[in-house]
Amino acid sequence: MNVYRSQLMVAIEDVMLDIVRSVAEGKSPVFTLRNQRDWKNVKFGDRLKLKPEGQASTVEIKFSSRRSRPKFALIIHLLGVVHRLLFTQSTCTRRQLYYQNVALVRSQGLLDAAVRDICSLLNAPAWELGVIATSKGLVAGPVSLIMETGDVIDCMAPGGVLIPQDINNVVRLESDAQFVLLVEKDATFQKLLDEGVLERLGPCILVTGKGFPDVATRLLVQLLWKFLSVPVLALVDADPHGIEIMCIYRFGSLNMSHQSDDLAVPMVRWLGVHPTDISWLGIKAQPLTAVDISKLRNLATRPYVT
Known part of the structure; x- marks a missing residue:
C-alpha cells in the first residue's frame, strides 16, 4: 500500500474519531465544508480554484438538523466505503455506489454531491479515493x-x-x-x-x-x-x-x-x-x-x- 493511500485512510479515521468525541461530549456532530456552490468562493488566475479554508464561506451539515441528517448519514456511509476501497486497493463507479444502497442514497445526484463533499473534506480527488465516474466520452x-x-x-x-x-x-x-x-x-x-x-x-x-x-x-x-x-x-x-x-x-x-x-x-x-x-x-x-x-x-x- 502506498503512502498516500495510507494517509487518506488515516484522514478518514480522524474524521470518524472526531465524530465519536463529539457524541461522547454530548455534542451533535457536524461537517463544516467550503461552499462549492458559491461563485464568491472561487478565485481566478488561469483557471477556477476554490479558495482555501479560512478564506471561503462554509456550509454545515449537522446531524442535529432534520433537513441535513440524511446527507450527514450518507457521508458517513460513503466514508466507510471509501476506507474499504483504499484498504483493498480497489475501485467502484459512482453508479455502483448508488445501487449498493438505493434506500440511503435516494438519487444519483445526491450521491455525486456527497462524493464532492468528501473530496473537499479529505482534500483529495475522487479517483484517488477509488471512486470513478462512468465515462461517456x-x-x-x-x-x-x-x-x-x-x-x-x-x-x-x-x-x-x-x-x-x-x-x-x-x-x-x-x-x-x-x-x-x-x-x-x-x-x-x-x-x-x-x-x-x-x-x-x-x-x-x-x-x-x-x-x-x-x-x-x-x-x-x-x-x-x-x-x-x-x-x-x-x-x-x-x-x-x-x-x-x-x-x-x-x-x-x-x-x-x-x-x-x-x-x-x-x-x-x-x-x-x-x-x-x-x-x-x-x-x-x-x-x-x-x-x-x-x-x-x-x-x-x-x-x-x-
Whole structure:
C-alpha cells in the first residue's frame, strides 16, 4: 500500500474519531465544508480554484438538523466505503455506489454531491479515493494510451474509442498528433470522422464529451495537453451552452473547483463556431430562448468573463 493511500485512510479515521468525541461530549456532530456552490468562493488566475479554508464561506451539515441528517448519514456511509476501497486497493463507479444502497442514497445526484463533499473534506480527488465516474466520452486518432497494468488502448478504431473509466491510470501516451480538437457533440464528432478529418487535417486527435464533459474526458484532455504539448482547440455551438462547455474545458467548473489543477486546461482555444461566423458561413440564425438568455446572464457574472 502506498503512502498516500495510507494517509487518506488515516484522514478518514480522524474524521470518524472526531465524530465519536463529539457524541461522547454530548455534542451533535457536524461537517463544516467550503461552499462549492458559491461563485464568491472561487478565485481566478488561469483557471477556477476554490479558495482555501479560512478564506471561503462554509456550509454545515449537522446531524442535529432534520433537513441535513440524511446527507450527514450518507457521508458517513460513503466514508466507510471509501476506507474499504483504499484498504483493498480497489475501485467502484459512482453508479455502483448508488445501487449498493438505493434506500440511503435516494438519487444519483445526491450521491455525486456527497462524493464532492468528501473530496473537499479529505482534500483529495475522487479517483484517488477509488471512486470513478462512468465515462461517456470518446477519443479518436493516432494515440495509444499505455495503462499502469501494461495494457495498451489504440484509439484509431472506427467511430472512436470509449475513454477508459480509469484514465488516471494512464502512465504514458504515444502519438504524433499535431493538435487536439475538442468537439461538443457526438453527432459532429462522428460526422468529422466520416468525412476523413483525421487524414485530411491530421495527424490530430478528436475528443468529444458528448455535451458537458465528464471527469474522465476532462482528465484525458489534460493528459493529452501535458504529455504532447500540442494546441488544444474547441469546436462548440455558437450558443450559451456551447460557450459554457468550452469554458469548462478551459477554466474548470464551480462544483469541481477544488480539483481544477487536474481537470482544467487553460491553453484551450476557441476555434469556433463563433457568433460572428454565422452570417459569414451563411448559417440560418435561431433566436435565443428564455433559457439561453438566462444562461448568458449567468455566464456574464462569472470571473473568467470580462
